[in-house]
Amino acid sequence: MLTSQAMTSIQTAADRFAVGVVKAWTAAMASLDKQFASFSDDELQQEIAPGKNRVFYLLGHLTAVHDRMLPLLRLGARLYPELDQPFLTDADRTSPDQISAPALRKAWADVSAKLNGAIAALPSDEWLTRHDAVSEEDFGKEPARNRLSVLQARMTHAGFHSGQLALVVKKK
Amino acid sequence: MLTSQAMTSIQTAADRFAVGVVKAWTAAMASLDKQFASFSDDELQQEIAPGKNRVFYLLGHLTAVHDRMLPLLRLGARLYPELDQPFLTDADRTSPDQISAPALRKAWADVSAKLNGAIAALPSDEWLTRHDAVSEEDFGKEPARNRLSVLQARMTHAGFHSGQLALVVKKK
Numbered sequence A, B: 001m002l003t004s005q006a007m008t009s010i011q012t013a014a015d016r017f018a019v020g021v022v023k024a025w026t027a028a029m030a031s032l033d034k035q036f037a038s039f040s041d042d043e044l045q046q047e048i049a050p051g052k053n054r055v056f057y058l059l060g061h062l063t064a065v066h067d068r069m070l071p072l073l074r075l076g077a078r079l080y081p082e083l084d085q086p087f088l089t090d091a092d093r094t095s096p097d098q099i100s101a102p103a104l105r106k107a108w109a110d111v112s113a114k115l116n117g118a119i120a121a122l123p124s125d126e127w128l129t130r131h132d133a134v135s136e137e138d139f140g141k142e143p144a145r146n147r148l149s150v151l152q153a154r155m156t157h158a159g160f161h162s163g164q165l166a167l168v169v170k171k172k
Helices: A004-009 A013-037 A055-072 A081-089 A101-121 A124-128 A136-141 A147-165 B004-009 B013-037 B055-072 B081-089 B101-121 B124-128 B136-141 B147-165
Strands: none
Touching: A013 A055, A013 A101, A013 A124, A013 A147, A013 B013, A013 B124, A013 B147, A055 A081, A055 A101, A055 A147, A124 A147, A124 B013, A147 B013, A147 B147, B013 B055, B013 B101, B013 B124, B013 B147, B055 B081, B055 B101, B055 B147, B124 B147
């Protein structure tokens, strides 16, 4: 059995890059989890700023975007395609909510568990292979269109909405 | 002389990881540049939401944070230490602004040019070496405290404030 020091020493540079980007993703997701958990179901109805999206919409939006990462990163089938219409295609409050707050929280938790588990388990070199929205042929010409690029873009996207959630002043 | 195809083929996996994270950083910075450029000097005085930070403060805040990345990533001396007090230590509007909008924009441009140039030029494996806030000894035990971790955390941070800037409704 390898000691932890030996384990470290056999890591390749690619392994250490993969550890770094996965660690950063995990931290960004923990931060979002904490933010969403800080809102009661009633508070999810608040807007991030006057006239802007509700927290509820951002929870659905991030769930839908992350659910779509499963096939995009070739990590498996998505879980909640029905969230695309209300939380990606439509703007907030286009139609009455079809999903309850507890059900939406469950969708977020399910998607997070499946996605983040698969991300943590992906072998290092696999991050450098194509994502699902680029053909094998195009990827041959543009090798930067890899899974890593998706993870990085979605991390900035998560930060984007996290910054908005941080603005919410809870009503007493 | 190597053709561009041969250049690609001699890239190591670590090189391709480095290309990916630097590309993502560059995109996040281009996005922030575009947002800040979209505000007139007068509009920089607007708040991102009622009672929250002004755009002007976020411009100074991101300039100070990124300026500090120069020594933190061991990429050289910082350029504007005088921005720490008003934009990091103090909250917005603690005291009257000591810097004009054009001067603050210049600081942002100077810091961006130096930092982003050095980031793009860093050899791949250097991302896996320690950042300046960890000792050699501690780094030996915790190799994840590397320059890559700083870049990733600051990318999420940039996204965080980018999401806030996107909320500003410009007054006519």
